[in-house]
Every structure is written in C-alpha cells, then in structure tokens.
Amino acid sequence: MSIKRLLPVFLLLFAGVLASCFQRETPLTPHEAGPVQRDRVDLGDNYPFQIYYDLSEGAVSGSNHRMDWDLAIERSDSGLTVWLNSSRAMMAARTAGSRFDTAANPGDLNFRWDQPSGGPSGAVIGNILKQGKLSRELFVLDMGIKPDASALGYKKLQFESWDGDTLGLRFADPGSQEGFRLRISLRDTSRYFQYISLLQKKKAEPISPPKENWDLLFTRHLRIFFVDGDSIPYLVTGVLLNPRKTLAARDSLHTFEEIKREMMGEFEFTPARDVIGYDWKRYDFNSNQYSIVPQRNYLIRDAEGYYYKLRFTGYYDENGRKGVPQFEFQQL
8 A cells, every 4th residue: 555645543442462472481480579669751732752662770871863863774794684664654665676867756656654553573674784884775755744744745865885894875855866875874883773874965973872771762653553454654653662672461360469579470571662662642532632552461571581560640730731642660
C-alpha cells in the first residue's frame, strides 16, 4: 500500500506484541530488591522531544528534538544499516535505477516505513553494504512531518562511497540533478547509532547517550495497524528499548507489588524495541482524555543483566498537560 502522507491521530487500545523472538528466562534465586523509585519525563507540547532514561541511575541521561536528525546509521559486523527518523513518520521508497540525475516523482513510488520492533530486517533502506560492496541504489525519502503536523517534503538520496570509516552520500530535492554531497565519519563506536541531518546538511551532533548509559527511549514512533487487509502506520507516543541487549516482557496477571526477582523465569522476554510501546494508556473519545491501563506491568533486563519491574502511573502533569508520562520502577 502506498502511503503519501501521515497525520497524527488519536488511537484506540491496540493489544499484542511480536509473538516471535521470545526468550524464556532461567529461574533466579531470591534477591533483596532495591527501593521503588518514581519519576516522570516531559515530552513537551506536541511531543517534540525524545528522552533517554537510565534505570540504573534513575535519571534522564539525554534528550534531543525530533527535528535534529533524519537518518541513523548502525555500524555492525554485518554492515551499515540505515534507519529513518520514525518519530517524524519518515518513509522511504526505492526507485528503479541508480542515476542520481534522474528526476523522481514521489507520486509514482511505493513508500514504506521502518518496523518499530527493529531487528536486522526492519529497516526500509536496510544494510547498504552488499557482500562488503556499497549499494548505490537511489532512494526517495518522505521527510515526514514537523511537530505541528506540517509536511517536510521529499528528498532523493544515494550513498556514494565507503572506505571503512567514512561514508559519502548525496541528496537533493526529487527533481534536482545536482545535489549536496556529505562525508561523515562512523568511527565512534561508543553510541549505537551515528546520525545525519539532511535538512541541516550535516552530521548531527551526538543524539543518543553512550549505548551503556540508557535503557528506555520515550518518543513518538510509528505503529502499524491492519485494517481490511491493509497495513496503516500511525504516530503514537510510547517507549522503545535500547537495542544493546536490552530485553523486556509484559505482564497483566500480577499486581506490581507481587512481582519478585525469582519470578523472572515465568516471563517471555523479547528484544523487540516496541514491546513496551504506547498501549499502557488508552484514549477515551468521549472525554478526550488518556487514562493508564490498570495492572499493566513491564519486566526489563538491561544489558548488564539487572532486572527491573516498571509500571506507568500517569500521563498528565499537575496542570492537566498531556505528554508527561509518570512511572515507577524497582530493581529486582
């Protein structure tokens, strides 16, 4: 299905997470838990911010504006995977050729979106190194929307060079023959992603904190719904996991107080980035208000192997402004 433009919408409760990639945890011996901690993050009016949270520190470890970046490059042993800024509802389409001077009509293309669960096959552009050789495929990007929902237009994009440390790329408006060239270093391995801003024509300043300094990302992100056989992406506000060995599970059978460390073997943990997601809250179209889903708990195992339980307790600040998730958590 070709999607030309997305607008934010309010959403009904959507249940379910990926049924694959689950991992059963080994039962643990009793352990003295830490104190219950309570905190909140403020995503701002129209949710312009992305906020990184470190459970071990019980604090925000970084934040950025959603307009600060367009592409995130993930460097790994398998190659270079390119991710879109889904917090702005960005999408990408493949063209039929590789000539940059070819005019591209977005109306003729089939735009797709990155999968919110992540994973090596979840990116539309994907791995641009094919058997160690750089793909020169020409893409057209739907640059998404601003926080006020106005459209950002289109860009065409081609990756031109890779020397093992520095990536060269070229981009322009779809009808342009010239374009702007940019070379960025990908030597920094302290962060999971390196970021590029096509709109600002530069490598973005470090967006995420060092990969060991955060567990949760509070952000807008796309969620895929299926309606009459069609897949429809919507922008939602929720939580994504750090892709660095962080796992999580859902629970609705126990109260928050009942969950203990020795129970971790009962839960199925998954690396799917959107396992926490957005549906810890629901929207009432009659009252035009969000409410927290009762007895919805999340179990999190961080990259160091520590376990936490977490639940959400609110979505509004004391002045009734939405976009201020409140939560409590405890190291088990």
